[in-house]
Amino acid sequence: xxxxxxxxxxxxxxxxxxxxxxxxxxxxxxxxxxxxxxxxxxxxxxxxxxxxxxxxxxxxxxxxxxxxxxxxxxxxxxxxxxxxxxxxxxxxxxxxxxxxxxxxxxxxxxxxxxxxxxxxxxxxxxxxxxxxxxxxxxxxxxxxxxxxxxxxxxxxxxxxxxxxxxxxxxxxxxxxxxxxxxxxxxxxxxxxxxx
Numbered sequence: 374x375x376x377x378x379x380x381x382x383x384x385x386x387x388x389x390x391x392x393x394x395x396x397x398x399x400x401x402x403x404x405x406x407x408x409x410x411x412x413x414x415x416x417x418x419x420x421x422x423x424x425x426x427x428x429x430x431x432x433x434x435x436x437x438x439x440x441x442x443x444x445x446x447x448x449x450x451x452x453x454x455x456x457x458x459x460x461x462x463x464x465x466x467x468x469x470x471x472x473x474x475x476x477x478x479x480x481x482x483x484x485x486x487x488x489x490x491x492x493x494x495x496x497x498x499x500x501x502x503x504x505x506x507x508x509x510x511x512x513x514x515x516x517x518x519x520x521x522x523x524x525x526x527x528x529x530x531x532x533x534x535x536x537x538x539x540x541x542x543x544x545x546x547x548x549x550x551x552x553x554x555x556x557x558x559x560x561x562x563x564x565x566x567x568x
Contacts, residue, residue, distance in 0.1 A: 401545060405479070412480020418513045419443075419473055429562040432473070437549045438483070439475040440532055440556050444468060444563050447519040450508065466519035467565045472505055472532055473515050476550065483550060485537040488516040492563075493529035500528075525564045531557045 422443055423430040432441030447463035470490055474483045484507060492500040505516040522528070533555040541547030 408479040408481060412475065415473075415475065415482050415513070416480050422471070422513050427471075428564040431558050431561070433556055433558070434477050435534075435554045435556045436552065437477050438534060438554055439473075439477045439480065440534065440554075441473040441475070442530055442532065442558060442561070443471045443473075443515075444530075444561065445471075448517075463519050466521045468520045468522055468563055469517060470505065470520055470530070471508075471513075471515045471517040473513070474534055478546065478549070482514050483537060484514070485539045486516065487535040489533040489535075490518070491531040491533075492520060492522065493531065494522075495526045495528060522563060522565060526562075527560045528563045529557055529559045530561045531555065 419432075419441060426445045427443035428445055430441065430443040432439060434440075446469060447466040448469045449460060449462040451458040452461050453459075470492070472488055472490060474486055474488065475481060476483055486507075488505045489502055490505050491502040494500055500520075500522060503518050503520070505518045508515055508517045533553070535553050536551050
């Protein structure tokens with residue numbers, strides 16, 4: 374089983390145990406076990422992506438989140454055009470930046486976020502900030518976008534995450550994931566057009 378954030382709150386406190394009763398406690402413990410199994414499966418998929426496709430990748434805990442990235446060649450995708458899906462190959466883009474945002478407590482992918490990514494070139498100049506939409510991916514749902522950069526090299530990658538606005542059905546742990554967060558990864562090896 375993968376390592377969890379040391380301060381995660383996906384636990385039943387003693388006070389909460391007394392208030393919910395033994396039947397609910399048992400069900401909640403089972404639910405947490407299943408959630409962690411989903412997180413482990415997502416983590417395995419991310420590790421596969423990192424090993425097989427990415428030219429560089431990393432992951433870091435940020436409060437209630439576990440934020441990662443993987444960079445590789447620009448990718449095609451289905452996008453909406455009028456009222457139908459159309460497959461579009463990369464136009465001038467030569468790099469794909471994938472961002473994973475996971476619940477630090479159980480490792481599951483967190484949907485419904487606004488994720489902003491800023492690339493900073495080796496000379497410290499920001500190349501731009503783009504919103505990365507959620508990509509429904511056959512192996513690893515993530516937030517991602519294609520970029521055009523002028524040259525390979527070590528860049529910095531700043532990721533900003535706004536909290537999800539979805540309704541939370543978990544009375545024990547549902548009040549988490551409520552604050553914005555950001556993280557910067559430095560010395561990210563970005564190879565133009567290669568995996």
